Amino acid sequence: MSCSNNIDYNLLSSILALVVAIIALFVGYRAIRYQIISLINAQLADKAKDCNTNLDSNNYGDAPKQLDKISGILSSIITAEELLNYQVNLKKNIFILHLDVQSLIDQFYLQLHTTIRLFLQKEKLEISDIDSSAENILVVLQVQYNKSQEFLSISIKKDNNKVFEQLHSFSLERNKKANV
DSSP: OOOOOOOOHHHHHHHHHHHHHHHHHHHHHHHHHHHHHHHHHHHHHHHHHHHHTTSOTTOTTSOOOSHHHHHHHHHHHHHHHHHHHHHHHHTOSGGGTTOOHHHHHHHHHHHSOHHHHHHHTSSSOOGGGSSOOOHHHHHHHHHHHHHHHHHTHHHHHHHHTTHHHHHHHHHHHHHHHHHO
């Protein structure tokens, strides 16, 4: 009985090349997915900054009452929603399959100043919330306010249920461990 060790090196190198190609494909897929998600996050972060710039720099604790400031906040939130919907619907491809859109909304919400978050947690926008008493302006702002609340509704519920405080306490503990 003779045992032959005839290894087909062409087959072996082909299999190895296939494995390397599959790994490269997977890494490329993950990199493109990460870039797309980073782009969406950057756009949402810019809109959150736009919202925050509408606060009075002398008094960050109070929601603005000026019509242009309130409208600026609400318009930026609506624009963030439209950008997110556009990006998600535009890129309905394999790169963002199973994208957790709510986590992107939560990140946007957390980037809003706490004064804006408290402002959005109100049941509805009242005439006393703005300096102008023109009813037609209130109607427009109420529509913008409702749309903003609808877009951020899950994030607002999480905030009311102190979910974000739990995440914050987790990050504080993690940072404490890292500094030890």
